[in-house]
Every structure is written in C-alpha cells, then in structure tokens.
Amino acid sequence: MRINIKWKIGFIAVFLLIAGFMQKGIAQQEFKKSAFYDTMASGDLAAVENQLTVIQGSSIASKEGYEGAMLMRKAGLVKGAKTRLDLFKAGRIKLETAIAADDENTEFHFLRLAIEEHAPKIVKYHSDIDKDKAIVQKNYKNLSPSVQHAILDYCKNSKVLHAEDF
Numbered sequence: 001m002r003i004n005i006k007w008k009i010g011f012i013a014v015f016l017l018i019a020g021f022m023q024k025g026i027a028q029q030e031f032k033k034s035a036f037y038d039t040m041a042s043g044d045l046a047a048v049e050n051q052l053t054v055i056q057g058s059s060i061a062s063k064e065g066y067e068g069a070m071l072m073r074k075a076g077l078v079k080g081a082k083t084r085l086d087l088f089k090a091g092r093i094k095l096e097t098a099i100a101a102d103d104e105n106t107e108f109h110f111l112r113l114a115i116e117e118h119a120p121k122i123v124k125y126h127s128d129i130d131k132d133k134a135i136v137q138k139n140y141k142n143l144s145p146s147v148q149h150a151i152l153d154y155c156k157n158s159k160v161l162h163a164e165d166f
Helices: 001-015 023-027 031-040 043-058 063-075 081-101 106-118 129-142 145-156
Strands: none
Touching: 031 043, 031 063, 031 145, 043 063, 043 129, 043 145, 063 081, 063 106, 081 106, 106 145
16 A cells, blocks of 8 residues: 555656646647657546557657656556556566666656656666766757756655756
C-alpha cells in the first residue's frame, strides 16, 4: 500500500510540473508535443489512453519513445500491482529501445530522467539519472520551445534538474 501511494504522489507531482497547454491536439488526433506534456501532467487516465491512441496512430518518427513514456505514466494511474508493473515494464522497453536507436534524442533522455527520478525503488529504474541530466543540460538550447518549457516546469520541483543549470 505504501508503494502505491508513493507511486501516485511521485508521478502526479512530476507530471503536474511538466505542463503543456494544447488539448486541441488531442481532439484532432494529431500528435503535438505540448498536448503530450499536458497529458503527462494531467493524471487523467482517459486522457492518457487517448494520447496513447494519438501516438500509435501518428506518423511521427521515434513514436516508440513517447509511447513508452506514456505507458509508464499510465502505470501510475491504474489499479492492481500486476497491471501497473506490466505497463511499466512495457513502457520501459519501448523507451529504452527508442533511446538505444537514437541516443542523441535529448527529449527521450529528459523523459527517462523524469520517470527515473520518481519511479518507486521496487522497479529499479534509477541508474541513468546522472547521464540523462548531463545530456539534457548540454543540449537544452537545441530543443523545441515546448520541450524547453516542459523541462523548466519540471525543474521547479526536481531534486536533480534546476532552472539555473540552463
């Protein structure tokens, strides 16, 4: 029970800080990064499921990374330890596969960092925090404004990333 509460609090706190602002993108079934981050922040299971549908139906490159992050977000919202663990593992595989295919994708390193920082210890997903932090700091200026905004929002309550680092 204690892990479930920590899990919920951690994911809600992280993703409330990663605020986007375009629900319009979800309604149009078109992938938009700002809508993706808004959904990650929402904590709304229906919105997460809708965003997964948008991602899966999109033609964006490296959609596996976004899908993996969204699956791990969904894991924090569903009931049942086995379901949560299965979703988290599936998301982890997708995100790690996307990073392995494109290790230069700073956004995926940021998503992994945000998940790692708040993942429960039981899932043992914390080993790349320092690496991801360095990559995000190094390449921050090359990211799109919506991703930069999400990172700065995340920094407000992160123990790892700080706005003054950018």
